[in-house]
Amino acid sequence: MIPIARIKKDLLYNQNLKDVIDVLKLISASEFSRLSSIVPQEDKLQEQIMTCFSLLKSVSGDSPFLVEKKGRPEGFLLVCSDEGFLGEVNTYVVNTALSRGRKDSARFMVLGERGTDILEETGIECKSFPPVKNDIKMGDIREISGYVMDLYKKGRIGAFYVVYMKFMSFTRHQIEVARILPCDEILTYLREEAKGTPDVLIEPGLYPVMEYLVKLWMEDSIYKIFWSSKLSEWAMRVMQLEHSSDELSNITADLEFKHFKSIHALSDKVIREIFAAKALQK
DSSP states (O other): OOOOOHHHHHHHHHHHHHHHHHHHHHHHHHHHHHHHHHHHHHHHHHHHHHHHTTTTOOOOOTTTTOOTTTOOEEEEEEEOOOSSSHHHHHHHHHHHHHHHGGGGGOOOEEESHHHHHHHHHHTTOOOOEEEOOOOOOOOHHHHHHHHHHHHHHHTSEEEEEEEEEEEEEEEEEEEEEEESOHHHHHHHHHHHTOOOSSOOSSSSSSOOOOHHHHHHHHHHHHHHHHHHHHHHHHHHHHHHHHHHHHHHHHHHHHHHHHHHHHHHHHHHHHHHHHHHHHHHHH
16 A cells, blocks of 8 residues: 555645646647737738749749759758657657658658757668747748758759648647758649740849749748748647646546545544444453
């Protein structure tokens, strides 16, 4: 039987821990609500980029930004988090990227130290970037896009993907592998929609303009992915904390039953000893 003093100590510890978890849950729910209220709802930038591409009549289907170059490694950006209670999400993201890229000597880029540690434990080297902040900055995205474009132009990768936890709803999330380069969506648009556009003088030249537009497209795509990832991160954090709180309540209820049982057992023992002592006195 567990000593009563030990049970009381565990009960006090569990109650304090539950109070901390409940506070963290409220903070996470509040942050999710705040982000949900400021997340961009309408994206007109990609529509304008499509319009600009429609003016580039001389863009061909073999453009390096529009068609994947076979035989080159793929590049993967893994969107991981350094926040607590999200280790399982990081593991899913890393495993998904590895299942797609391990066979082709892929190049990996990871956001967050914890995701980097998980990947490096497998013996695979990667380029590490800071995790996504709640206040998403375009400067951070430009650093990533600049690095990726440099790899792409030098032929070190033939395609670029972002692996992240996509936000579907507060209770529903799924691992997504989004292809960013080459821009198949732009090529499809050019073939099907961009017809009858006027002749336009392109300065400083076709390739620099196309590179700028593709980089802008990539940054806008990553920006939307980061927002989806952050919403998913905070929603899952709330659910994990709720699960931990419920589990701790069950453990506390079991301890309270053991405490009640131990108190009654001790009372019965004391009563028996008192009656036994009185019997001996007679």
